[in-house]
Amino acid sequence: MITSAIAPILRTVPHSDTYAHWGVNFAVAGATAVVVxxxxxxHYEGLTLLSRSLSRLHAHARRGVLRGIFGVLLLHVxxxxxxxxxxxxxxLIDPRFGQIHGIPPESIFDHVYFxxxxxxxxxxxxxxxxxxxxxxxxxxxxxxxxxITWSASFTYLVMERYWKRA
Numbered sequence: 405m406i407t408s409a410i411a412p413i414l415r416t417v418p419h420s421d422t423y424a425h426w427g428v429n430f431a432v433a434g435a436t437a438v439v440v441x442x443x444x445x446x447h448y449e450g451l452t453l454l455s456r457s458l459s460r461l462h463a464h465a466r467r468g469v470l471r472g473i474f475g476v477l478l479l480h481v482x483x484x485x486x487x488x489x490x491x492x493x494x495x496l497i498d499p500r501f502g503q504i505h506g507i508p509p510e511s512i513f514d515h516v517y518f519x520x521x522x523x524x525x526x527x528x529x530x531x532x533x534x535x536x537x538x539x540x541x542x543x544x545x546x547x548x549x550x551x552i553t554w555s556a557s558f559t560y561l562v563m564e565r566y567w568k569r570a
Contacts, residue, residue: 428500432536436543439490443483447551450479451558458562465566472562476555483551484523487544488516494537502535523548 454475461468492515494501507514518531522544533541 428498429536429539431498432494432501432539435490435494436540439486439540440543440547443486443547443551446483446486447479447554450475450482451554454558458566461566465568468566469563472559472566476559480523480548480552480555483548484520485516487523487540487547488512488519491515491519491537491540494540500535502533502537504531504533504537506531519544524552525549 454472457475458468458472461471489512491504492512495503495509495515503509504515504518507518514531521528521531522541525545525548527545
């Protein structure tokens, strides 16, 4: 049943490239899953650590708000770097993963810049991914949106707790 559903798709891809093409896509999908899981776990543990450290602040309400904001910003910068380094590494490992037009392939900082634009869903459009790497890029935008929203909820709770005392 599954074979009959996939057969028409496989017929559209040149036979010699069929397995290599699917292998490249699965490699990018697997790398994407690992990077997303790493960032979500990093965010969860980071917010847990921040929450615990903030609960120990009793006399300094204003510091609690600042610590919460700076902590959340640090988490997002780390997550942007995780995605940026993943993009850089994948494109360095195998050119069949695709390319990103508009940035030099050897520039880590340009990959991190592109990651920041994607993660924050700004999407300037000056850099364009092609090939299977687009799956990682699209998933980064969704992940960034979810994690930024999570941080906004966390920040609201921190502000609610400490702003009244400040």
